[in-house]
Amino acid sequence: MKNIVILISGRGSNMEAIVHACAQRQWPARIAAVISNKADASGLQFAQARDIATAVVSHKNYASREGFDAALAAQIDSYQPDLVVLAGFMRVLTDAFVAHYDGRLLNIHPSLLPSFPGLHTHERALEAGVKVHGATVHFVTSTLDHGPVVMQAAVPVLSSDTPDTLAARVLQQEHVIYPQAVQWFVSGQLQLAESCVKAPGSQLLMLRGIE
Numbered sequence: 001m002k003n004i005v006i007l008i009s010g011r012g013s014n015m016e017a018i019v020h021a022c023a024q025r026q027w028p029a030r031i032a033a034v035i036s037n038k039a040d041a042s043g044l045q046f047a048q049a050r051d052i053a054t055a056v057v058s059h060k061n062y063a064s065r066e067g068f069d070a071a072l073a074a075q076i077d078s079y080q081p082d083l084v085v086l087a088g089f090m091r092v093l094t095d096a097f098v099a100h101y102d103g104r105l106l107n108i109h110p111s112l113l114p115s116f117p118g119l120h121t122h123e124r125a126l127e128a129g130v131k132v133h134g135a136t137v138h139f140v141t142s143t144l145d146h147g148p149v150v151m152q153a154a155v156p157v158l159s160s161d162t163p164d165t166l167a168a169r170v171l172q173q174e175h176v177i178y179p180q181a182v183q184w185f186v187s188g189q190l191q192l193a194e195s196c197v198k199a200p201g202s203q204l205l206m207l208r209g210i211e
């Protein structure tokens with residue numbers, strides 16, 4: 001049985017999708033804890049209602065990134081994680097933190113990396129006029145929004161899109177690819193060789209649409 005620790009900062013809809021998939025698909029894993037850097041992250045209530053352990057490590061209580069990351073890692077490690085899942089966790093992590101979880105730290109980013117790392121990805125995709133956008137699950141490395149790609153979901157960008165409609169289309173697919181990627185990890189089916197990930201199934205989900 002693998003232990004999964006999920007880190008959130010907000011509503012936690014990706015966390016919810018992973019919790020549901022873990023239960024419904026009977027993964028050889030348990031959600032050991034959901035941890036947030038924000039006490040008011042609404043996703044914490046979802047976890048508590050399902051008797052999942054929760055904890056808050058507020059970045060505001062630490063003078064440095066190093067201090068916060070060390071406290072966060074101590075909290076995470078108390079649950080003996082095999083996998084740490086960043087699900088809308090809005091903090092930049094130190095190299096030491098990333099190295100500590102090397103090969104067992106996943107993130108989801110709302111763009112088709114390497115396009116649009118960082119914030120406001122949907123606005124930037126619309127500004128750039130791209131016709132395909134999406135989301136990426138990747139192993140975390142010390143470069144922000146970088147690292148070996150586990151799975152991507154591609155969605156069409158429509159001329160009628162606003163950042164909100166595009167975000168909603170992408171988020172729906174995030175809820176498909178993140179549980180899939182975590183499932184592959186906990187069942188030991190992901191192989192990482194020279195920064196390339198091999199998975200037992202298709203690593204690309206395409207939502208087709210023609211205007």
Ligand code: GRF
Nearest residue numbers: 011012013014088108109110
């Ligand atoms: C998602 O779009 C995710 O890709 C990004 O932050 C958002 C988090 O949403 N990293 P939620 O908290 O999982 O609902």
